Amino acid sequence: MSEQYKAFSEQLRKIGLIGSIGGLLAWDNEVYKPEKATEIRGEQTAFVSGLAHEYFTAPEFEKIVLALLNDKSLSEEQSINVQKVHEDLVKQKKFSKAFIQKQSLLVSEAFAKWHTAKTENNFLLFENSLEKIVALCKESAEILGYEVHPYDALLDLYEPGMTTQKLKVIFANVKEQLVPYYNSLLAKQQVDDACLHGTFDQQKQWDISIALLRQMGYDMAAGRQDYAPHPFSISMHPTDVRVTTRCDEHNLSELIWSAIHEGGHALYEQGLDAAYFGQPQCSAASLGIHESQSRLWENNVGRSLSYWKANYPLMQKTFPESFANVSLNDFYKAINKVEPGLIRTNADEISYHLHVLIRFEIEVALMEGEISVKELPAYWNSKYKEYLAVDVLSDALGVLQDVHWSHGSLGYFPTYSIGSFYAAQFYSHAEKNMPQLSEKIEKGEMSELLDWLRTNIHRKGRLYNSEEICAQVTGEKLNFDYFMNYVKKKYDGIYG
Amino acid sequence: MSEQYKAFSEQLRKIGLIGSIGGLLAWDNEVYKPEKATEIRGEQTAFVSGLAHEYFTAPEFEKIVLALLNDKSLSEEQSINVQKVHEDLVKQKKFSKAFIQKQSLLVSEAFAKWHTAKTENNFLLFENSLEKIVALCKESAEILGYEVHPYDALLDLYEPGMTTQKLKVIFANVKEQLVPYYNSLLAKQQVDDACLHGTFDQQKQWDISIALLRQMGYDMAAGRQDYAPHPFSISMHPTDVRVTTRCDEHNLSELIWSAIHEGGHALYEQGLDAAYFGQPQCSAASLGIHESQSRLWENNVGRSLSYWKANYPLMQKTFPESFANVSLNDFYKAINKVEPGLIRTNADEISYHLHVLIRFEIEVALMEGEISVKELPAYWNSKYKEYLAVDVLSDALGVLQDVHWSHGSLGYFPTYSIGSFYAAQFYSHAEKNMPQLSEKIEKGEMSELLDWLRTNIHRKGRLYNSEEICAQVTGEKLNFDYFMNYVKKKYDGIYG
Numbered sequence: 001m002s003e004q005y006k007a008f009s010e011q012l013r014k015i016g017l018i019g020s021i022g023g024l025l026a027w028d029n030e031v032y033k034p035e036k037a038t039e040i041r042g043e044q045t046a047f048v049s050g051l052a053h054e055y056f057t058a059p060e061f062e063k064i065v066l067a068l069l070n071d072k073s074l075s076e077e078q079s080i081n082v083q084k085v086h087e088d089l090v091k092q093k094k095f096s097k098a099f100i101q102k103q104s105l106l107v108s109e110a111f112a113k114w115h116t117a118k119t120e121n122n123f124l125l126f127e128n129s130l131e132k133i134v135a136l137c138k139e140s141a142e143i144l145g146y147e148v149h150p151y152d153a154l155l156d157l158y159e160p161g162m163t164t165q166k167l168k169v170i171f172a173n174v175k176e177q178l179v180p181y182y183n184s185l186l187a188k189q190q191v192d193d194a195c196l197h198g199t200f201d202q203q204k205q206w207d208i209s210i211a212l213l214r215q216m217g218y219d220m221a222a223g224r225q226d227y228a229p230h231p232f233s234i235s236m237h238p239t240d241v242r243v244t245t246r247c248d249e250h251n252l253s254e255l256i257w258s259a260i261h262e263g264g265h266a267l268y269e270q271g272l273d274a275a276y277f278g279q280p281q282c283s284a285a286s287l288g289i290h291e292s293q294s295r296l297w298e299n300n301v302g303r304s305l306s307y308w309k310a311n312y313p314l315m316q317k318t319f320p321e322s323f324a325n326v327s328l329n330d331f332y333k334a335i336n337k338v339e340p341g342l343i344r345t346n347a348d349e350i351s352y353h354l355h356v357l358i359r360f361e362i363e364v365a366l367m368e369g370e371i372s373v374k375e376l377p378a379y380w381n382s383k384y385k386e387y388l389a390v391d392v393l394s395d396a397l398g399v400l401q402d403v404h405w406s407h408g409s410l411g412y413f414p415t416y417s418i419g420s421f422y423a424a425q426f427y428s429h430a431e432k433n434m435p436q437l438s439e440k441i442e443k444g445e446m447s448e449l450l451d452w453l454r455t456n457i458h459r460k461g462r463l464y465n466s467e468e469i470c471a472q473v474t475g476e477k478l479n480f481d482y483f484m485n486y487v488k489k490k491y492d493g494i495y496g
Numbered sequence: 497m498s499e500q501y502k503a504f505s506e507q508l509r510k511i512g513l514i515g516s517i518g519g520l521l522a523w524d525n526e527v528y529k530p531e532k533a534t535e536i537r538g539e540q541t542a543f544v545s546g547l548a549h550e551y552f553t554a555p556e557f558e559k560i561v562l563a564l565l566n567d568k569s570l571s572e573e574q575s576i577n578v579q580k581v582h583e584d585l586v587k588q589k590k591f592s593k594a595f596i597q598k599q600s601l602l603v604s605e606a607f608a609k610w611h612t613a614k615t616e617n618n619f620l621l622f623e624n625s626l627e628k629i630v631a632l633c634k635e636s637a638e639i640l641g642y643e644v645h646p647y648d649a650l651l652d653l654y655e656p657g658m659t660t661q662k663l664k665v666i667f668a669n670v671k672e673q674l675v676p677y678y679n680s681l682l683a684k685q686q687v688d689d690a691c692l693h694g695t696f697d698q699q700k701q702w703d704i705s706i707a708l709l710r711q712m713g714y715d716m717a718a719g720r721q722d723y724a725p726h727p728f729s730i731s732m733h734p735t736d737v738r739v740t741t742r743c744d745e746h747n748l749s750e751l752i753w754s755a756i757h758e759g760g761h762a763l764y765e766q767g768l769d770a771a772y773f774g775q776p777q778c779s780a781a782s783l784g785i786h787e788s789q790s791r792l793w794e795n796n797v798g799r800s801l802s803y804w805k806a807n808y809p810l811m812q813k814t815f816p817e818s819f820a821n822v823s824l825n826d827f828y829k830a831i832n833k834v835e836p837g838l839i840r841t842n843a844d845e846i847s848y849h850l851h852v853l854i855r856f857e858i859e860v861a862l863m864e865g866e867i868s869v870k871e872l873p874a875y876w877n878s879k880y881k882e883y884l885a886v887d888v889l890s891d892a893l894g895v896l897q898d899v900h901w902s903h904g905s906l907g908y909f910p911t912y913s914i915g916s917f918y919a920a921q922f923y924s925h926a927e928k929n930m931p932q933l934s935e936k937i938e939k940g941e942m943s944e945l946l947d948w949l950r951t952n953i954h955r956k957g958r959l960y961n962s963e964e965i966c967a968q969v970t971g972e973k974l975n976f977d978y979f980m981n982y983v984k985k986k987y988d989g990i991y992g
Contacts, residue, residue, distance in 0.1 A: 017543050020536065021517060024524060032528075036718040037736035040516065040773075047513045051547075222532040240533035277536075 002071065005078055008064050009279060012085065015055045016278025020236040022048040027242055030228045042108050053100065057092055065089060077281060080463045084280035094143050103140075106132055107408045114406035121396040123377050130405060131373045134366050137410045141367070151367045154411030158287040159418060160465045164364060167414050170421070171357050173480040179387070181488065182350050185338050188495045193334035196252045198322040205247055208318055209259035212311065213243070216297060217450040218263045219270055225259065230403065233262040233294075235269035237277060242266070252322075253335070253346075257298050264297030265290055267450060271458030280462035287412065289457065289466045291419020292426060299349045299420070300427040300486070301441065301449070305332050310444035333494050340388040342397045350487055351388060353420065358383040359402075359413040367410070422470060424483035426457070429474045498567065501574055504560050505775060508581065511551045512774025516732040518544040523738055526724045542600055549596065553588055561585060573777060576959045580776035590639050599636075602628055603904045610902035617892040619873050626901060627869045630862050633906045637863070647863045650907030654783040655914060656961045660860060663910050666917070667853050669976040675883070677984065678846050681834050684991045689830035692748045694818040701743055704814055705755035708807065709739070712793060713946040714759045715766055721755065726899070729758040729790075731765035733773060738762070748818075749831070749842075753794050760793030761786055763946060767954030776958035783908065785953065785962045787915020788922060795845045795916070796923040796982070797937065797945070801828050806940035829990050836884040838893045846983055847884060849916065854879040855898075855909040863906070918966060920979035922953070925970045 001009075025045050033041055055061070068074065068082045095103075110129035117126035141150035144157075149164040156162065206225075214220060228244035235241040243262035248254035268290060276282035284290045301307050305328075308315075312331055316323040323331065338348045344355035362379065365371045371379050380399040381392040392398035404412050430452050431437050440448050456473045470478055497505075521541050529537055551557070564570065564578045591599075606625035613622035637646035640653075645660040652658065702721075710716060724740035731737040739758035744750035764786060772778040780786050797803050801824075804811075808827055812819040819827065834844045840851035858875065861867045867875050876895040877888040888894035900908050926948050927933050936944050952969045966974055 014543065017536075017540055021521065021540055021544065024520060024540075025517065028520060028524070032720060032722075034716070034718050034720055034736050034738075036715070037733065040513075040733040040735055044513055044517055044520075047510065048517065219532070220530070222530050224528060224530055226528075237533065237536040239536055240530055242530075 002073060004064055004068055004071065005074065008061075008068055008082070008085075009276075011055065011058075011061050011064070012278035014278070015052055016237075016282075018048060018052045018055060019278075020240070022052065023234050023236040027234050027236075030230070030232065031226045031244060046104050049104065050100075053092065053097075056089065062089060077463060081276075081279045081281055084462060091144065094145075099139075099143070103136060103408060106136060107406070110408065111403070111406045114400065114403065118396050118400040121394050121400070123395040123400060126400065126406070127373055130376070133405060133408050134373060134410070136408060138367065149364075149367075151364055151411060154363075154367075155414065158409075158412050159415050160286055161467050162288070162414070162418070167360060170417070170478070170480060171360060173484070174353050174357055174417070177480070177484050178350060178353060178487070181484075181491075182338065182354075185350070185491055185495050186340070190339075191333040191337045191494065192330070193337040195322050195326045195331065196334050197250055198252075198319070200249055200252050200319055200322070202247045202249055204318050205249075205252065205255045208314060209245060209255055211314065212256070212260060212302075213263045215311075215444055216260070216263050216267060216446050218243075218266055222270055223266055231258040231262055233265035233269070235266070235272075238270055238272050238274040238282070241269040252319075257302055257335075260302040261294045261298035264294035267297070267453070268293040268458055271450075271454045272461055273459055276461065283462040285457075285460065285462050285464060285469055286466045287415035288418035288422060289469060291415055292422035293419075293453065293457070295349075295420045296423035296427055296453075300423055301446075303332075303336055303349065304438075304441070305329075306438040306441040308332055308335075309442040336490070336494050338491070340390055342384065342390055342392060343401055349420070350491070353417045354387045356413050356417040358387060360417075363410050363413070418466075418478070421478060421480055421483045422466065424486040425470065425474050425479060426453075428482050428486065498569060500560055500564055500567065501570065504557075504564055504578070504581075505772075507551065507554075507557050507560070508774035510774070511548055512733075512778075514544060514548045514551060515774075516736070518548065519730050519732040523730050523732075526726070526728065527722045527740060538604055545600070546596075549588065549593075552585065558585060573959060577772075577775045577777055580958060587640065590641075595635075595639070599632060599904060602632060603902070606904065607899070607902045610896065610899065614892050614896040617890050617896070619891040619896060622896065622902070623869055626872070629901060629904050630869060630906070632904060634863065645860075645863075647860055647907060650859075650863075651910065652907075654905075654908050655911050656782055657963050658784070658910070658914070663856060666913070666974070666976055667856060669980070670849050670853055670913070673976070673980050674846060674849060674983070677980075677987075678834065678850075681846070681987055681991050682836070686835075687829040687833045687990065688826070689833040691818050691822045691827065692830050693746055694748075694815070696745055696748050696815055696818070698743045698745055700814050701745075701748070701751045704810060705741060705751055707810065708752070708756060708798075709759045711807075711940055712756070712759050712763060712942050714739075714762055718766055719762055727754040727758055729761035729765070731762070731768075734766055734768050734770040734778070737765040748815075753798060753831075756798040757790045757794035760790035763793070763949070764789040764954055767946075767950045768957055769955055772957065779958040781953075781956065781958050781960065781965055782962045783911035784914035784918060785965060787911055788918035789915075789949065789953070791845075791916045792919035792923055792949075796919055797942075799828075799831055799845065800934075800937070800986075801825075802934040802937040804828055804831075805938040832986070832990050834987070836886055838880065838886055838888060839897055845916070846987070849913045850883045852909050852913040854883060856913075859906045859909065914962075914974070917974060917976055917979045918962065920982040921966065921970050921975060922949075924978050924982065 022045060025041065025048060029041050029045075065082060065086050069086055071082075074082065106129070110126075110133055113129040114126045117123060137154060138150060141153035144153040146153040151164045155164065155167070210220075210225065213225065222239045223241045223243065225243045225245060227246060229246065231243075231245045233241065233243045243259065243266050245255050245259045245262065268284060272282045272284070274282060308328060308331060312323075312328045315331070326334075336348070338350055340351050341347060344352065347355055358380070361383065362371070362376070365379070366373070366376075377395050377399045384390050384392050384398070430449060434440075434448055434452060437449060440446070457469060460469060464472065467477055470476075518541065521537065521544060525537050525541075561578060561582050565582055567578075570578065602625070606622075606629055609625040610622050613619060633650060634646060637649035640649040642649040647660045651660065651663070706716075706721065709721065718735045719737045719739065721739045721741060723742060725742065727739075727741045729737065729739045739755065739762050741751050741755045741758065764780060768778045768780070770778060804824060804827060808819075808824045811827070822830075832844070834846055836847050836850075837843060840848065843851055854876070857879065858867070858872070861875070862869070862872075873891050873895045880886050880888050880894065926945060930936075930944055930948060933945060936942070953965060956965060960968065963973055966972075
């Protein structure tokens with residue numbers, strides 16, 4: 001390795017360390033931080049972010065990156081690492097320190113306002129902050145630059161290569177194919193999911209979730225599970241990837257499938273190659289690819305009949321009052337019941353995408369100035385009526401339900417749907433590549449699937465973007481048909 | 497406030513932030529860190545330490561400190577802050593970066609070797625590392641400089657102003673007064689502490705410890721308690737001061753008094769004035785003063801009859817099998833039983849100081865070259881025979897029991913005894929100043945005592961060293977008579 005590339009990777013390792021320290025601060029913030037430490041935690045976090053920015057935009061580092069850009073002696077992987085870092089650098093350098101500070105202050109203010117507004121079910125308390133957030137996002141888009149639509153600049157932050165136009169095409173499929181299909185399911189006789197709403201001892205649920213995480217291949221010696229108000233996974237380093245979950249003693253879904261979902265994220269991060277810590281090669285490709293891993297495990301695997309052939313006996317043994325007299329097939333139907341609702345995170349795997357569609361359309365409208373923040377609650381409610389035929393009873397259950405906007409994250413939501421669609425496409429190829437896959441899963445043997453994901457997705461890190469990875473794995477670009485076919489096959493089976 | 501003083505306090509605040517981030521890394525390391533993350537945690541910690549050093553020794557900061565040293569417009573407190581920081585800076589700058597790196601590497605190696613050596617009960621596995629540690633401490637002493645004894649330089653790191661000579665005087669009292677008194681107690685009929693060795697449900701012990709911490713005034717919204725293999729307290733900021741504990745279901749002392757002890761440390765840190773975060777004014781005065789707070793709560797309060805008048809009913813209600821038929825007085829005697837043993841952290845509050853005395857004499861002998869590391873196990877065992885009349889059965893229970901030397905910390909142990917002696921002196925004055933104190937404590941009202949400690953000790957931070965604080969609070973310097981009188985009064989009562 002050349003001296004210069006060594007210096008490059010050493011500086012990235014330091015920046016990775018700083019990021020990992022920020023990760024621990026974030027994890028603790030959600031999980032164990034004492035209430036009164038909120039202010040000092042904000043300062044600690046801002047300090048660490050500033051430090052990462054300082055190390056990343058250091059002139060000596062930029063010099064090395066620029067020199068390496070023209071270094072013909074690099075391997076192909078090294079070259080890609082350098083290019084990706086250069087792209088990031090160009091992006092980062094567009095923002096002045098003053099802008100970053102303004103953003104950081106606004107976001108901590110907005111989060112607090114959102115939290116109060118949601119708690120008190122009063123959108124007005126958040127309105128002004130959200131106006132500032134939208135203005136900031138518009139400013140961001142102008143600073144970053146874009147070819148067609150300002151929203152493209154934001155999308156690119158989370159899903160490099162994604163554009164408003166591409167999303168419109170994808171969501172046109174949702175509207176034209178998924179919505180009618182969903183409505184046809186709703187018209188049929190509903191499945192009975194009463195068995196999921198008994199009483200489930202918290203510790204027993206926890207124990208099952210740990211067993212399922214281990215079965216997936218989640219390495220408990222390189223991670224841990226804790227409770228948090230909003231489940232998430234976070235990686236400090238491939239040897240320290242933590243998941244969180246929450247529990248509802250009267251709703252089994254809350255803990256079990258959120259654990260599997262976060263476990264899917266965590267497997268991706270544990271699967272990155274630590275030898276390249278700090279480099280793109282040891283980073284996730286995009287949020288969409290990240291979500292493809294969590295959704296693949298949660299839905300394609302975790303809500304499949306094969307999966308529960310393996311695991312339903314444990315469930316029955318643990319909760320005989322609820323499941324002793326419920327057949328595997330009825331359980332399988334129950335966990336796949338479709339039911340339109342108000343809350344995105346509780347949605348079934350079909351209507352979930354209508355929730356995302358609504359947010360996508362709202363974000364585009366906000367960026368285009370088609371609607372104002374003031375009009376948002378009414379606009380939100382009309383969209384829910386239109387797509388999901390539900391009445392939004394309060395803003396807390398409506399426009400205030402998600403934290404994302406208070407974080408300043410416009411352009412983030414679409415990655416949730418993209419992830420699911422990638423998941424269906426990947427999983428279809430996994431099944432093709434491994435004809436014995438469902439038999440293995442029925443026996444609780446997940447390692448073949450995990451190895452396949454490791455090789456085809458995890459180990460590539462961010463050397464390729466999501467479109468490239470998709471093409472490498474499936475021979476084509478993102479194709480909504482896979483998701484549609486997956487859904488149809490599954491739900492035709494369930495709803496007859 | 498002058499611009500320069502503002503810059504001074506802002507830089508210190510940043511260094512404080514860095515320290516607090518290091519604190520969270522350390523806390524997590526002991527409490528929740530996944531096993532495989534040990535290596536990356538080492539890197540994170542080293543990075544943060546290096547950063548703190550870099551910020552503290554930055555030439556621009558030094559310029560400000562030097563200018564402020566001669567600034568006559570500063571308030572007295574500001575002046576002291578500047579002087580203390582200048583002293584620290586002079587100390588820090590004596591160590592080259594190469595020395596610090598050598599030390600950091602040696603310490604992580606030594607800790608691992610010690611851990612294995614203790615686990616395998618094989619001193620030879622640690623011997624070579626300890627030789628290097630002793631050599632490093634000698635080198636440190638030479639770098640730091642001293643007037644009389646090289647050990648003085650090390651003591652000064654933990655207890656500014658303390659010297660080998662002063663300690664010899666203090667420990668002469670231990671030998672001449674405490675040892676004969678202790679032996680006289682051992683000759684009497686022993687108290688029965690069988691009631692402490694029943695079976696105590698872990699969760700119930702935990703709940704009691706939380707109740708006791710709250711009663712002391714420990715602010716749970718600015719802290720938390722978790723389990724850790726070795727109990728400790730750690731402060732990130734006065735709003736985030738955490739304690740840890742451990743549990744033995746067959747020994748009530750393990751959790752209860754360690755929680756009170758760590759709670760005492762934590763009250764000190766929660767009592768520092770956050771307005772001066774990062775400055776000496778918001779730092780502990782010394783390890784001895786720190787220990788005075790933990791020991792005051794653990795022993796002077798937490799093993800007193802008044803304290804258990806307030807709390808024994810809860811204990812009886814929680815563990816009726818053990819305590820329903822044990823009188824308050826018998827419980828009080830049981831928790832104050834004297835019994836010489838091998839392990840310092842399990843020692844009663846009298847023989848504890850013989851354990852410290854042994855370590856003090858060993859450290860002085862090592863620094864003087866009187867004994868070699870090779871001779872240490874035999875020397876240790878002979879000292880235990882001499883002072884405690886016990887036979888050391890294995891090095892794991894002997895010379896390998898404490899972690900401190902593997903951390904490179906020679907000169908640390910004496911602060912444990914100094915702290916207890918300060919505690920007795922402080923508490924004697926607290927009782928004099930507040931004639932109703934024991935009545936309040938009998939009712940479980942601790943706030944008067946806490947307020948007194950806050951005003952007289954906590955809020956002073958490090959503006960004064962331990963000797964100055966002692967003189968301010970008690971009108972005289974550290975005087976062993978207070979401890980001796982406290983012990984005699986208490987144990988004459990117990991042993992008749």
